[in-house]
Amino acid sequence: MASLATFVNRFVGVRALDEAPAAEWTRTEAPRLRPIANEDVYLFVKRIDNSGVMKAADPLAKRARSQSVATGFVAAMLVIAGLIPAAYNIMAGFTVHSLEQEQTNLKQETAVLDLQEAELLSPSHLEHLAKSLSLVEPAPEAVLYLDGKANSSQARITLPIAGIQAAAR
Numbered sequence: 001m002a003s004l005a006t007f008v009n010r011f012v013g014v015r016a017l018d019e020a021p022a023a024e025w026t027r028t029e030a031p032r033l034r035p036i037a038n039e040d041v042y043l044f045v046k047r048i049d050n051s052g053v054m055k056a057a058d059p060l061a062k063r064a065r066s067q068s069v070a071t072g073f074v075a076a077m078l079v080i081a082g083l084i085p086a087a088y089n090i091m092a093g094f095t096v097h098s099l100e101q102e103q104t105n106l107k108q109e110t111a112v113l114d115l116q117e118a119e120l121l122s123p124s125h126l127e128h129l130a131k132s133l134s135l136v137e138p139a140p141e142a143v144l145y146l147d148g149k150a151n152s153s154q155a156r157i158t159l160p161i162a163g164i165q166a167a168a169r
Helices: 004-019 059-120 123-132 152-158 160-168
Strands: none
């Protein structure tokens, strides 16, 4: 491939260096880079202060901005209105679940209390309590069976309170 440099060197540069003695090769100028395009052009940059510049008010932009804000607000309200029933259903589900757990706990508690009541009212437990409190069964003669036509004076005589009241008089 031929380039301009090789073409010029054929006629000018290479012959001159080849014909020169070896001592002169070191004294030759080093090849220079080609100049950058528009290197000699100087551009003056002027500082501009735009702090006092105000943008002109655009009524169309203000209207468009207001409409976009209103549209966003309406869209947000629609999304919220759509999500409220779902959120309410989730909260109601949590409430139902907690009430079911509470009902289960109360049923277990009721079963435990029924068992304790049955144990406390069992005849064997009552006999044990009677023995611990030194209560004895009354003798058969001490039991008075009332027939349907008993008068109140007979009932008062047999009450232990009647004896205490008579002693107090």
